């Protein structure tokens with residue numbers, strides 16, 4: 044069997060694995076998953092090592108950098124700081140599940156502004172931007188500056204313009 | 219000019235027809251024509267293993283171009299294929315880019331790289347690619363035109379090409395895809411075809427976005443650390459926290475009980491290896507089924523370490539030693555001496571002196587180092603984000619005894635380098651672990667591992683003295699540097715290489731010159747960062763020029779322009795590169811103009827400027843800043859560069875803007891400090907990169923137009939940031955900060 048996220052995901056569903064007592068259930072990108080291992084394991088490693096959803100990145104493991112940002116019940120959270128026990132029962136969205144077909148307006152804006160340098164921080168930046176635009180459809184420069192995600196390459200000026208562009212695209216989509 | 223392709227090397231074209239009818243054209247260096255090498259049928263998948271600088275044309279007229287270097291954010295995956303595409307005569311949207319693996323091969327016992335030079339260590343990567351990659355594109359085009367000429371029975375001179383088609387005078391056209399088979403059936407042109415007149419470029423010089431940007435923003439790109447080899451075991455290493463320390467013993471009973479932990483392996487601390495990696499720390503690897511299990515296992519280890527030979531090392535002792543060396547009358551190693559500096563001191567109307575201190579710095583690549591490796595009987599597979607695969611391949615062979623021809627290396631997109639990925643110490647660790655467990659292993663570094671075990675940018679102190687004559691001209695320039703030299707230098711390189719230079723401005727522009735170097739001992743492994751010297755001594759030189767201007771009541775821009783004098787070329791070291799004073803002056807003047815240098819600010823803002831040249835490129839930085847309580851606010855950031863002809867203006871602008879932000883981040887807050895022989899920084903909370911809030915909202919980037927051959931820009935664009943910022947802080951606060959990082963020192967002095 045080819046080692047794709049889909050195939051790994053299938054292996055983690057209860058049909059293959061059988062539900063053991065104490066098994067945690069959570070939704071990821073709209074599909075149910077189960078975890079019967081260490082409940083203190085951060086969601087980050089479940090995504091990366093178990094499901095091989097590697098779009099969510101590790102860069103600090105202590106909640107500082109934001110490279111691991113995902114949406115938990117629609118709100119930005121740092122997956123390295125969310126133990127599986129807390130993820131249980133929630134709906135998680137990762138960069139892979141942001142938009143099923145085509146591109147999310149934030150991804151579109153990221154492409155238009157050519158934000159990516161090494162790109163390693165960018166899935167986290169994008170998830171943080173999605174969260175900001177959900178809270179503030181018309182973000183001020185200060186709102187944007189409050190996003191604490193680190194970018195070692197220094198793409199902040201482009202992240203800034205991409206978020207403003209994404210806000211426009213989102214508004215255009217609504218009307 | 220380093221941009222020219224070394225014509226003395228023998229170059230051979232290589233053509234192959236794939237099973238799917240794809241035409242493959244590439245070039246080889248130092249290698250005879252390949253014996254009929256078979257291109258694998260999966261050539262169009264991700265397993266490209268045959269060519270570099272290659273062109274593959276599918277029947278459906280899709281064009282695949284290979285990028286020969288590991289993309290770490292420097293833009294190679296876009297700029298290199300653009301060079302091929304321009305000469306090939308295809309539309310950019312037709313092109314699919316694929317990242318090539320390491321191209322080692324042996325032919326009749328002779329080793330070569332079928333993709334040319336893949337090491338990022340070469341001084342001027344774009345310079346070498348500039349000719350070689352365009353030639354590969356032009357050759358493919360010539361063959362396609364020849365095939366069309368045969369088909370139509372027309373002379374090649376009458377045919378032209380556009381957007382992947384050959385076009386006849388009567389406007390008949392055939393797609394490259396339809397011509398591929400016929401083109402490949404013919405022998406390659408005996409001579410490399412002529413390259414386009416740059417005036418006729420249609421792609422080069424136009425803005426092009428990062429080719430694989432869509433995969434990155436959708437999370438589909440597999441970075442180096444995203445790959446899992448079959449078996450998927452993960453290793454993390456607990457390393458000795460004492461510089462040069464040893465493992466006395468370890469109690470691993472609790473670690474072995476952690477569910478998912480498979481093996482514990484004691485690593486022999488590697489001595490400096492032939493590939494120049496410097497010594498690695500002693501350590502214990504925990505191999506487990508997941509990263510989390512490995513980390514839990516590691517946390518459960520109970521080691522007893524023996525402190526190494528540097529139990530007293532600290533920034534304070536290093537600085538004290540450096541000051542003492544520079545105070546003492548004893549000479550250091552002479553880097554360059556001219557005229558009579560001692561005499562000039564005696565005769566001088568005025569002599570000015572200042573010392574500048576720079577801390578150790580960590581590369582802190584966003585994606586920490588990792589290496590996935592599988593060792594087999596007859597070969598190995600390495601997946602890692604590395605920029606010197608040559609050295610990695612030699613290293614694996616050295617550690618395993620495997621033949622180099624059997625070692626395959628894949629070079630996926632990686633999260634930043636800044637020079638870090640030129641070192642292969644993490645590859646050496648992975649090989650040791652894989653050998654011990656007999657299974658494929660992915661060895662990963664945590665951020666804590668990375669900050670405590672980097673190959674650090676050296677620590678150093680610069681003692682500067684300038685003597686001024688009656689006309690306030692700088693007559694003498696003395697630069698004595700005491701620093702921890704880079705470890706793992708190429709054999710024969712002097713200790714000062716990378717810390718000071720014999721040729722850097724103002725050497726050659728003053729009558730009396732005295733440049734000396736004192737090596738400081740340190741237990742930290744050291745290595746270049748964003749090209750070491752550029753930034754390291756530039757900070758001292760460009761701040762000191764500002765101080766001289768202030769003391770002699772001259773405008774800092776005027777002072778520099780006067781020193782540069784009439785436009786002319788002087789040798790700049792660095793392998794025959796010339797320093798063109800006219801280009802330097804033009805960049806500096808343009809930067810001053812953009813920031814409105816001569817307009818006095820009245821709102822409490824101050825301006826600072828600095829400039830530098832390296833590798834045939836020229837840069838000037840200017841900042842307009844203000845103090846906001848205890849914070850420095852950067853209101854405007856201007857950067858002007860001259861890097862020759864611009865291949866991708868969008869890529870250039872973005873890279874320069876980011877490099878300026880990185881330079882500001884580093885100059886303001888970053889330092890690695892040592893205390894009692896241990897690195898103090900643990901994770902990002904102690905190594906505070908700027909966030910969006912601290913970065914300037916915009917960086918104004920300008921590239922001066924040029925028809926000269928292009929050079930790389932990444933390192934150049936950080937080099938004089940710290941000096942320009944320190945100069946701006948002085949203009950704003952009248953406080954001269956001579957120690958990096960600037961913020962802690964500024965707050966101490968305010």
Ligand code: FES
Nearest residue numbers: 103104106109123
């Ligand atoms: S890896 Fe989670 S915040 Fe850095």
Ligand code: FES
Nearest residue numbers: 161162194195196
């Ligand atoms: S793009 Fe490299 S860390 Fe952000």
